[in-house]
Amino acid sequence: MSARAPEPAERSDWRGEGVAVSEVAAELRRLTAEHMHHEHGHASTWTLNLIVTPARRDRVQAGLDSLHERIPARMVVLHEHEAERIDAAVTVHCQTGDQGRRGYCHEEIDLVCDRAHLDRAGGVVHPLLVADLPTVVWVAGSDTRAAEAVAPLAERILVDSAAGADAMAALRRAAALRRHGHVDDAAWHRLDRWRKRLAGACDPAPGREVALAADRLEVRHGAEAGVLGLLLAGWAAARLGWRDLRLPPGPEARRGTAVRADGAPVAIDLVPFDGPPATRVIGVTLGAGEREIRLERPLGPRPPETLADTLAGMADxxxxxxxxxxxxxx
Amino acid sequence: MSDPPNPFEQDLPRRLIPPTILVICGVTGDLAARKLLPAVYELALGGELPEEFRLVGVARGSDPEHFMARARESVEQFARSGLDADLWGRVIAPRMSYLDGDLTDPELFTRLHAHLDELDAAAGVRSQRLVYLAVAPSLFGPAATSLGKAGLARGSDPQVKVMVEKPFGRDLESSRALDAAIHGAFDEPQILRVDHYLGKETVQNLLVFRFGNGIFEPVWNRRYVDNVQLTVAEELGIGHRADYYDRSGALRDVVQNHALQLLSLIAMEPPATFAAEAVRDEKVKLLRAISPFSAEDVLRDTVRARYTSGEIDGEPVPGYLEEDGVPAGSTTETFAALRLEIANWRWAGVPFYVRTGKRLPVRDTEIVITFRPAPHLPFGPDAGAVRPNQLVLSVQPDEGASLRITAKAPGPEMRLRPVRMDFQYGSAFMRASPEAYERLLLDAMRGDATLFARADEVDAAWRVVDPVLAAWARDEAPLDHYRAGSQGPGSAEQLMVRDHREWRRL
Structure with a gap:
């Protein structure tokens, strides 16, 4: 592997309490300009604006770190506090260019707001975005009001419906956000390979015959991947023309039914398994009488893992x- | 009655890859070790291979055990993601097998056919077969013939495609002979000619740059462009490839294939779609529009040269004739420069300068489009000279684009200065690009021939360089020299000075 040696990084920051957004924007411009005149010569690079809705810091940190390494973005991260004011922290991260080349900078702006400001977060965030770049809203937590407030700024809204405890509620929240723009669900991207594999298994005609005559579907998934099971079942139902899909939660598994286009019933089981991988689908079986398509662990071990992976793999x-x-x- | 459509395929972003057996002939060689096996591994790691994928290595003088060990070593050493032992043991190794034999022995291919059928029978599938001839070009023809006799070519079911790597011949005549030999067994759609440059992300990005940005196309023609320069420079010498290189030279090694492929992408008309035939049709039209060299043209518009000893990165390096394995009295060029003209409405009168060389000061592949100067400057004589706008498209090593524009220098006076706007691919998309061979193998499996050279492209490219090769072979053009680590020979500079232009400095 020809890994690039990590380039030296520099950062500078500014903090303010009870600030106006125009003040934050001015400090951001000042810090960026300072780096442009730095002895190494830095230039700002962005390929997107990313707005992160309030969530536990530990939950979003890994995602933001993956972005720092992979995708230069202007990141505006929203937090909530009780005090009726906006506190802000602006950090400019710069990679120092080697061999006399310019280094590149990108920024993170943390805005800590009260509820009232979060409820009109669109106006708060808007002056801090880079014009003309795609804007992604990452709904990192369950603050639907803040998400609704910034969603009109977004070309894409990134959710992870597998992150919540209530699977169907998470899917309904994702569905509700669709009216603002295109929703990218990280849980859906974790199914990319399974969808491809199911399609691959149906490519030779015998597999296709099984799928079209299927009378049962079983999705085996990790303990925390119930949403993935639901999404895969929903997708199979949509593509195979099943109707009346019902998947009520049971004490151990979701067991439900659907009705094929010819009226025949289809039994559907979403079966959780303890042990790794807790957040993944483990296997899928699509059966028609004696015949079945049975898929186990996928060929490659690397579905999208990080926020950067998900952003890089988003289809449109x-x-x-x-x-x-x-x-x-x- | 036709089969019903695959109900799940509509949601896939790319064409589904059918069950595939990849046969690598010459699997113990350098190309397989450094490029092909690591590429297959990376595709497996990325989940890109079909469920029913098998790899069959074919070579002489090894055995299955050694082959497996060696393949694992190649991945450990050359795969960009490093070896994942679990993936190797669980996914790759069980899908690999080895067949020993001499590629000149037709019986080998009969055994190969039987082996492929056995693999399919065991898996209960019918797999497409890709046969990669990672062997000396002299074996392309005999191997193709043997594949044909063994029923692994035209008309075979399941389908067989053959992949061959440049050089496709050493001149127009030998290229046509090679083509005839391969076509003796395969139809054109079954032949995938690999020019690995076309698999590079940044080469593909040239097309996006040109046809995905509305601002360039209106000025991409003779009215606005003064000249185009294409450079493929290498710091390296010939390494241990003296035997190959001395029979090839810079013109055959780079200009006939990589450089003309790049040139065709830069200068072709917009294709109606990005489909293989649409793109390749436009490339061929462009290559055919390059004005052929007459004997006088060769003398006037081409430069050949050879490096002498010098310094690279502050270290002394030998001259070409002192390199290991180079025959005394060799007249092979290590540098070539050409001034080309494209006789069509878009480019008539715009010179295209192409240069390539070894032991130049930096490794750099770039295309430089220099625009015509502004027709009138209202700033007065004290403002300073204005340099024309220049768009530089860098292919390697620092992929990106830069535009030279003129700006006012700060101060009370009107002083004009050139400034550069930069876009670096690596800083905007900080994602490791796949190796060219990963993309090419994937496209081959998908049945997408866009990034492979078609026979008429190869033929058209040979027709451009053939008169030059012939004249150089007759020593009709002098062989110049340049010091290793320099900008190239003086005659190349003269080629530009004569036109009142200059090469972009390396």
Missing amino acids: PAPGYDDALRALGA
Whole structure:
């Protein structure tokens, strides 16, 4: 592997309490300009604006770190506090260019706001965005009001419906956000390979015959991947023309039914398994009488893991997702 | 009655890869070790390979055990993601097998056919077969013929495609002979000619740059462009490849393939779609529009030269004739420069300068489009000279683009200065680009031939360089010299000075 040696990094920051957004924007411009005149010569580089809605810091930190390494973005991270004011921290991260080349900078702006400001967060955030770049809103927590407030600024809204405790509620929240723009669900991207594998298994005609005549579907998944099971079942139902999909939660597994286009019933089991990988699908079986397509662990071990992976792999639009949600009644 | 469509395929972003067996002939060689096996591994790691994928290595003088050990070593050493032992043991190794034999022995291919059928029978599938001839070009023809006799070529079911790597011949005549030999067994759609430059992300980005940005196309023509320079410079010498290189030279090694491929992408008309035939049709039209060299043109518009001893990175390096394995009295060029003209409405009168060389001061592949100067400058004589706008598209090593524009220097006076706006691919998309061979193998499996050279492209490119090769072979153009680590020979500089232009400094 020809790994590049890490380039030396520099950072500078500014903090303020009870600030106006115009003040934050001015400090951001000042810090950026300072770095441009730095002895190494830095230039700001962005490929997107990223707005992060309030969530536990530890939950978003890994995602932001992956972005720092991979995707130069202007990041505006929202937090909530009780005090009726906005506190701000601006950090400019710069990679120092080697061999006389320019280094590159990108910024993170942390805004700590009261509820009232969060409820109109669109106006708070807007002056801090780089014009003309795509804007992604990452709904990192369950603050739907803040998400609704910034969603109109976004070309894409990134959610992870597998992150919440209530799977169907998470899918309904994702579905509700679709009216603002294109929703990218990280849980859906974790299914990319399974969808490809199911399609691959149906490519020789015998596999296709099984799928079209399927009378049962079983999705085996990790203990924390119930949403993935639901989405895969919803997608299969949408593509195979099943209707009346019902998947009520059970004490151990979701067991439900659907009705094939010819009226025949389909039994569906979403079966959780303890042990790793807790957040992944483990296997899928699509059966028609004696015949079945049975898929186990995928070929490659690396589905999207980080926020940067998900952003890099986003398709436009994510085909099949809306149909899967509709089939699930979300 | 036709089969019903695959209900799940509509949501896939790319064409589904059918069950595939990749046969690598010459699997113990350098190309397989450094490029092909690591590429297959990376594709497996990325989940890109189909469920039913198998790899069959074919070579002489090894055995399955050694092959497996060696393949693992190659991945350990050359795969960009490093070896994942679990993946190797669970996914890759069980899908690999080895067949020993001499590629000149037709019986080997009969055994190969039987082996492929056995693999398919065991898996209960019918797999497409890709046969990568990672062997000396002299074996392309005999191997193709043997594949044909063994029923692994035209008309075979399942389909067989053959992949061959440049050089496709050493001149127009030998290229056509090679093509005829391969076509003796395979139809054109079954032949995938690999020019690994086309698999590079940044080469593909040239097309996006040109056809995905509305601001460039209106000025991409003779009305606005003064000249185009294409440079493929290498710091390296010939290494241990003296035997190959001395029979090839810079013109065959780089200009006939990589450079003309780049040039065709830069200068071709916009294709209606990004489909293989649409893109390749436009490339061929462009290559055919390059004005052929007459004997006088060769003397006037081409430069050949050879490096002498000098310094690279502050270290002394030998001259070409002192390199290991180079025959005494060799007249092979290590530098070539050409002035080309494209006889069509878009480019008539715009010179395209192409240069390539070894032991130049830096490794750099770039395309420089110099625009015509502003027709009138209202700033007065004290403002300073204005340099024309220049767009530089860098292919390697620092992929990106820069635009030279003129700006006012701060101060009370009107002083004009050139400034550069930079875009660096690596800083905007900080994601490791796949190796060229990963993309090419994937496209081959998908059945997408866009990034492979078609026979008529190769033929058209040979027709451009063939008169030059012939004249150089007759020693009709002098062989110049340049010091290793320098900008190239003086005659190349003269080629530009004569036109009142200059090369962009390396």
